[in-house]
Amino acid sequence: MSQSKVWLITGASRGLGFDMAKIALKAGHKVLACYRNKRPQDTPKWDELEALGGIWTQLDVSSDDAESKVKALVSEHGQIDVLVNNAGYAILGSVEDVPLDKVQAIFNTNLLGTLRTIKGVLPSMRERKTGTIVNISSSNAFDPVPALGIYNATKFAMEGYTETLQAEVAAFGVRVLLVEPGSTATEFASETGTGIRVEPSKAYQEGLVKQVSDFLSSEQYASMGASSITVAERIVEAIDGTGSMAGKEIGLRLPLGKDTGAGLGKKATVYTDLANLRDVWGSI
Incomplete structure (x- = not known):
């Protein structure tokens, strides 16, 4: 067992966040499990986490006061050793159809929300x-899927600043980990969960966008994904250096899921092809 640490996990009231908590x-850690606005409706989950010693904490990462709330939690609990930015949601719809106010809202949560919590913990981590x-990203960050263009964009942006943050x-002795799960059996894109589906305009009522949207919001898709519990176990093991991750050198990125392999292969081919265009980029 690794040394006990204080964890703060956002978006912990359901799915992957709950399982990680x-x-x-x-594993012996102290966990501040964050929910957005209201006590989770699934009372057994609430009770289960409390019975294990979890501390439910209200934190809306999209709120302007999120940074100050995290700093208050650092003061209250003495330290935050592990911050897991898990809170986020998906929007299903073509890039053309998603209204700009919904684009701004998802960036406010999926991107700015992670920056608020990081700004809240980093001064203490640097000092100590x-x-x-x-940061919980997605395999969509290197293998983007149609109908998830705006969601994909939030993860691309997260990956961009996370690479810089690591450097x-x-x-200061602070470790940064970028987790890239593939398909996971959660309500990620379902409207029964936190997903939002934008009504398609006439041009997109048939074809690829609708097909992908229907599939991603179906029970079939949810049942095909990797076990959320297993994904959560791998993340905790990678952070602690225990279990299947013991002795492994885990760098910045942690791709998880068998379906991520095809995406990684496609991205590797893209960069190989670009590198082979030496006569183009080398001409400048």
């Missing part, structure tokens, strides 16, 4: 010269 608690920041905070 539960597994981290069973220790800490781990985990900036390494000298």
